[in-house]
Amino acid sequence: MLTPVLASLTADIAATAALPLTSAHTLPQAAYTNEAFFKLEEEKLFRAGWLCVAHISELPNPGDYLALELLGEPLAITRAEDGAIHTLSRVCPHRAMDILPGSTGFPRKGHAPNLLCPYHFWSFEMDGRLRGCPHMQEAKDFTKAEWPLTAVRSDVWNGFVFVNFDGAAMELAKCYRDLDAIVAPWNFAQMSIAITMDWDCPFNWKVMVENWMESYHHIGAHSTTLNRIMPGQNTWIEPEHPHYVHAHLPYTAKLQAEVEEAAARGEAMPGFLPISGLSGGQSKEWGLFTGYPFFMFLTMPDRLLWYRLLPISAERCKLQTITLVSPETMASPELAKMIEEESVLLRDFHLEDMEVNEAVQTGLRSRYAVRGRLSHLEEPVWLIQRYLAARLAGAYPEKASRKPYYGLRTV
Template identity: 50%
Template structure:
């Protein structure tokens, strides 16, 4: 018998019900939460637009005029460093007739340097702070004032070197939401690190499939059984108690690998990878720290690097992903840096390719009429935390819409 699809209201109710269960009875969400366009629109309007989405790291925007072109939930966005050295998040929509001034059809790059942004349609030009600079043949427009016609800004914050946007404009400050998160990652001094690896992925699956796969390590014993599980076994991973606005997981190394790391830290010897981040406590060196700043800021700490994932939800069955590695400036100056960079780029690509494969398989399976309500392992506790966050965000969105 074919399963009858749930309505958006039914999906929302199912999420509330799942979030109310204790971890020992935790279940998966209904498939419509991952495949239904109507539910994705609700989610986009509440969970995603109402939260903070990470767009860039400051090291990707070093010079005045450096910009990154992005699309997020149908909003054409440019992240750009101005002449005043400030980073801003602006709309790419020209206030004249509404054209996307950096649309890919014009052939420009996704990243570049332009101290002046020019709309190809009628040559209106804008400073990197959004101010209108030039507007040909507008001298006969009665009451026209250049200062009234800017590229619209989006609310943004730079947190620990990462540039976030809040599309709704009314989220609580990141300093408030992520205060304990900041303390946990403070030893890495991420604002001073630099992005040295960028891998782009076009993902034919829902954004939550990526988030849930990434934040639980149960799948180390499956798809990562030859890449990650030998050094960080699924069975020994564990998750902090619920934090509210972020999730923290611990992926400890095996005793053998942990002892090797401890010895290298004691003697100062290299043991592969980049030059270590200085000053890290030993217990932070002998595990990977996995963090999810809700809704979708994916962040990983290791003894020699930080790995950050830029996830941009696009549709019920599509998201854009950039996987990056950040290291210290000292690591870039090491004599073997070029060789290490090549090896670590391959490593990052290899185990992420495994994730891309299972995520695509998940999206395909969730479209089936035979999908059933699954049960979660205790090792999937982070997914349960995600469910509880979704329920809260959806509930708050409903309350705000009713006002």
């Protein structure tokens, strides 16, 4: 049973999301600031959905683990002896200690023959089974097999590890099946992490995801960077999907011509080594995706960008911006130089986003915040609203009418 405040907020969101895109406006500010509403999102969106926690290249060998905190839960993502990936609660089944203490809020990597609780030295296999427990021989009816670390439902899609806390989400492979062919050339599972940057984000998770998905802001926030190569008015959006939103960010005509000329000369564009097997369109655009609720990734002709978001409260998240590259790039003698150059670009445009996201949260906290109108270029913001409203009602967004559909433009 919802409190009156949450009931009215939820009704407002449902009414807002039901508007056609031409009449769309922003959500009530409480959707970005209210802690009780954040808890409701945790239950209806996060715990009931698939949350991306790791890339398998972070756990290449048996015994590798990644410790992270998600929705207040200390978790360990592990690779067991047989190569299988597991997601385990780090809460010791003895006296509840976090078996990998020392959280900084950002994921921590490690390698060990087993997981050892520092309190009384109970030890666990990488699949969670209790392996050793000193001085427990007098405990009546105590059977080691009955005291594993708790497993959280977990699955892998194209090299990305996901968790589903409530254990009831639709199969991960089904949710993202329609993306498989689109992302196939990148071969995500074979990629490796080249650059990771940590960010403390004093803003709501939807501020991040909305900013990630709409390119209208290229005109302002990225006026001297991204807007020069991908103006927002060229952006177009794929039809609504129940599990993700997919936007295309084509290069300017000038840059597209440069890509074609370089290809004709057999040369690569600046950056990492190009991904092979891309379609003509994919080699001249960025593909922007959010798997609901917050699996954010960006396919580029030479790399994959992945944003690992860890929401903490209504107004705070931890974020890692992660660049993955192909095996060919990892083997290149130029790798260190490429990383140095590309890190500058990545930091610069993400700093531009950090600045606007922090300032938007400041505005959303103000008593003068209003319900703004949306441009047609903010179609992804409207689609995210429709996802939010549907999940709050226990459903998935239906494929929206394509009217009005703005489609591909050329500038």
